[in-house]
Amino acid sequence: MTEYKIALVGFGGVNRGLAQLIAERNATWQAELGFSLSIVGVTDLFLGSIIDRNGLDASTLASLPAAKGAFAQLPGGSAEAFNEAVIKQSGADIVAEATFTNPVDGEPAATFCRWALEAGKHVVTTNKGPIALHGAELKQLAKANGVAFEYEGSVMSGTPVLRLANKTLAGAEVRGFEGILNGTSNYVLTRMEEGLSFDEAVAKAQELGYAEADPSADVDGYDVRLKVVILANELLDAHLQVSDVACNGIRGISSADIERVRDSGARWKLIGSARREDDGSVRASVEARLLPSWHPLIGISGATNAVSFETALLGAVTVSGPGAGRIETAFALLSDIVAIHASRHKA
Amino acid sequence: MTEYKIALVGFGGVNRGLAQLIAERNATWQAELGFSLSIVGVTDLFLGSIIDRNGLDASTLASLPAAKGAFAQLPGGSAEAFNEAVIKQSGADIVAEATFTNPVDGEPAATFCRWALEAGKHVVTTNKGPIALHGAELKQLAKANGVAFEYEGSVMSGTPVLRLANKTLAGAEVRGFEGILNGTSNYVLTRMEEGLSFDEAVAKAQELGYAEADPSADVDGYDVRLKVVILANELLDAHLQVSDVACNGIRGISSADIERVRDSGARWKLIGSARREDDGSVRASVEARLLPSWHPLIGISGATNAVSFETALLGAVTVSGPGAGRIETAFALLSDIVAIHASRHKA
Numbered sequence: 001m002t003e004y005k006i007a008l009v010g011f012g013g014v015n016r017g018l019a020q021l022i023a024e025r026n027a028t029w030q031a032e033l034g035f036s037l038s039i040v041g042v043t044d045l046f047l048g049s050i051i052d053r054n055g056l057d058a059s060t061l062a063s064l065p066a067a068k069g070a071f072a073q074l075p076g077g078s079a080e081a082f083n084e085a086v087i088k089q090s091g092a093d094i095v096a097e098a099t100f101t102n103p104v105d106g107e108p109a110a111t112f113c114r115w116a117l118e119a120g121k122h123v124v125t126t127n128k129g130p131i132a133l134h135g136a137e138l139k140q141l142a143k144a145n146g147v148a149f150e151y152e153g154s155v156m157s158g159t160p161v162l163r164l165a166n167k168t169l170a171g172a173e174v175r176g177f178e179g180i181l182n183g184t185s186n187y188v189l190t191r192m193e194e195g196l197s198f199d200e201a202v203a204k205a206q207e208l209g210y211a212e213a214d215p216s217a218d219v220d221g222y223d224v225r226l227k228v229v230i231l232a233n234e235l236l237d238a239h240l241q242v243s244d245v246a247c248n249g250i251r252g253i254s255s256a257d258i259e260r261v262r263d264s265g266a267r268w269k270l271i272g273s274a275r276r277e278d279d280g281s282v283r284a285s286v287e288a289r290l291l292p293s294w295h296p297l298i299g300i301s302g303a304t305n306a307v308s309f310e311t312a313l314l315g316a317v318t319v320s321g322p323g324a325g326r327i328e329t330a331f332a333l334l335s336d337i338v339a340i341h342a343s344r345h346k347a
Numbered sequence: 348m349t350e351y352k353i354a355l356v357g358f359g360g361v362n363r364g365l366a367q368l369i370a371e372r373n374a375t376w377q378a379e380l381g382f383s384l385s386i387v388g389v390t391d392l393f394l395g396s397i398i399d400r401n402g403l404d405a406s407t408l409a410s411l412p413a414a415k416g417a418f419a420q421l422p423g424g425s426a427e428a429f430n431e432a433v434i435k436q437s438g439a440d441i442v443a444e445a446t447f448t449n450p451v452d453g454e455p456a457a458t459f460c461r462w463a464l465e466a467g468k469h470v471v472t473t474n475k476g477p478i479a480l481h482g483a484e485l486k487q488l489a490k491a492n493g494v495a496f497e498y499e500g501s502v503m504s505g506t507p508v509l510r511l512a513n514k515t516l517a518g519a520e521v522r523g524f525e526g527i528l529n530g531t532s533n534y535v536l537t538r539m540e541e542g543l544s545f546d547e548a549v550a551k552a553q554e555l556g557y558a559e560a561d562p563s564a565d566v567d568g569y570d571v572r573l574k575v576v577i578l579a580n581e582l583l584d585a586h587l588q589v590s591d592v593a594c595n596g597i598r599g600i601s602s603a604d605i606e607r608v609r610d611s612g613a614r615w616k617l618i619g620s621a622r623r624e625d626d627g628s629v630r631a632s633v634e635a636r637l638l639p640s641w642h643p644l645i646g647i648s649g650a651t652n653a654v655s656f657e658t659a660l661l662g663a664v665t666v667s668g669p670g671a672g673r674i675e676t677a678f679a680l681l682s683d684i685v686a687i688h689a690s691r692h693k694a
Contacts, residue, residue: 033518157661159664160511163515167515168515169682171376171379172505172682299645300646313675313677313678314669315668315675317669321662321663321664321665328661335519338517342514
């Protein structure tokens with residue numbers, strides 16, 4: 001049996017969810033997955049930090065109050081976030097990075113990943129920023145240091161999208177993909193189909209906590225654009241920058257547009273897509289599209305996300321599932337660790 | 348680089364499709380998958396057999412006429428099917444079993460699998476019979492002989508269902524599943540929604556080659572039942588026999604039933620499902636169900652198949668794709684070989 005020592009960087013919903021899963025399920029994992037996890041450090045800009053190379057109690061961590069400097073309440077804890085020490089000096093084998101997404105430069109998460117990889121630690125992350133903006137560099141850094149860099153949760157939380165395409169579809173020749181990759185905008189469109197105006201639907205999404213006070217990242221397609229870059233670079237071996245992807249959101253879709261197609265079975269959806277062209281180039285976009293009734297993504301309603309892969313040998317293969325959620329995204333980190341474990345313990 | 352020697356048992360559409368893929372793509376696979384395949388033997392009850400331990404030309408095999416005893420036309424070939432010799436004496440590392448499905452006792456495919464596993468050869472198969480009827484025994488036999496036994500293609504052709512659940516969802520705790528697992532019956536229901544009667548829709552399916560002259564295996568649920576047994580035993584660690592699964596098909600669904608729900612968004616579907624109950628038992632069934640408009644399988648039309656997994660950590664995760672097809676099923680064999688290769692070559 002293997003025990004991995006893990007450091008948690010960022011202690012919002014996702015890594016707190018992972019701590020909760022560890023508290024509840026570590027014994028099960030030993031039996032069913034072949035490993036358990038021991039949390040040796042946690043750091044968070046708001047909560048502070050704590051290190052114990054002998055292992056911290058996951059249950060205590062999971063129930064820490066969400067108060068500024070709260071780690072100072074625990075023995076050996078501090079109100080200050082000693083990020084570098086937690087990453088480099090806690091004795092972790094794996095660093096779980098789940099800080100906020102910075103769509104401009106990916107920082108400070110990108111630096112956290114670099115520190116960990118350079119120190120010879122595996123990195124698992126759910127953060128779109130470092131992958132979309134610095135993915136190639138970080139993958140190279142991981143390779144140079146002989147460690148894994150896994151980020152299933154950067155697209156569609158724990159729903160297996162990257163690993164589905166990379167592992168289970170290996171050899172099927174993925175040519176492109178179309179995805180509904182933002183639950184908030186899809187929820188807004190679904191409510192508009194039920195008769196709400198755009199503004200009413202956005203207000204409803206805000207009420208439910210799906211949309212931020214400024215809904216722009218969701219409804220203008222910027223969130224989807226990061227995911228399109230990640231998927232295209234990963235699955236189509238593209239070398240896209242965020243600025244290479246034309247991006248339009250759903251503000252242009254009116255209730256009249258939706259009303260007009262109601263009886264046809266067609267539906268408006270915000271689609272992030274990329275495709276390898278015959279000349280080898282990869283074209284990617286984010287835009288509202290009117291999907292025909294037979295389209296594989298036509299049934300994806302509300303906050304569900306989905307990606308349909310176009311493959312040479314299988315035609316369309318589509319996976320749908322949650323695109324967000326605290327435990328759902330924490331599972332993405334677990335699934336990354338399962339993959340790391342499997343790659344080091346072959347049958 | 349690795350070259351696997353492969354023997355093809357059964358040379359209908361599927362293994363012929365694999366030969367075609369090998370002829371077209373072996374060089375690509377060397378570069379992209381890390382291995383190539385060399386066909387060292389083929390046997391088929393109708394076509395005869397051929398063995399060459401130095402490798403047969405895949406292109407020649409793929410274009411062999413579909414005439415009784417046709418292998419006798421090739422140098423060294425025979426009109427007789429020397430199954431045991433091809434399996435045991437061709438020098439194969441891997442045996443690809445793709446003979447017809449026998450839903451009663453799984454023979455002769457089960458015997459072919461046993462011969463191969465006992466001789467220390469990996470087995471990949473697309474055949475539901477041996478898995479549904481003798482899966483536990485054959486897995487045990489593979490384990491005892493230190494070889495792999497893979498059968499992704501036994502459910503939904505090459506669409507990754509077993510491997511999605513077993514590998515990428517490991518740790519998500521699959522509690523149950525619902526699936527649309529038979530393209531013919533789903534096609535019949537879709538055409539009935541468009542106004543055809545049951546008999547007209549079945550005739551249309553027969554015209555397109557989806558349904559056999561006797562459509563019973565498809566429309567009465569027997570084909571789905573085998574797949575339910577395979578999925579339940581594999582994913583829920585059930586120990587179901589075929590006779591444990593209550594089975595009803597779609598003959599009971601009338602045009603009036605479909606007409607009645609037309610405007611509600613609900614749809615009739617033939618659902619194969621299984622679920623682990625709180626007492627640890629697994630209940631499985633095949634039956635026509637009226638799915639509500641929000642159901643993850645509601646959009647699965649025509650010949651497409653899909654499975655929705657119910658998981659503890661992610662809720663519903665659904666995968667859809669082709670459920671049949673010559674090349675699609677041949678890809679399943681390739682994906683099994685990719686998995687075997689990965690399990691033997693660490694990162």
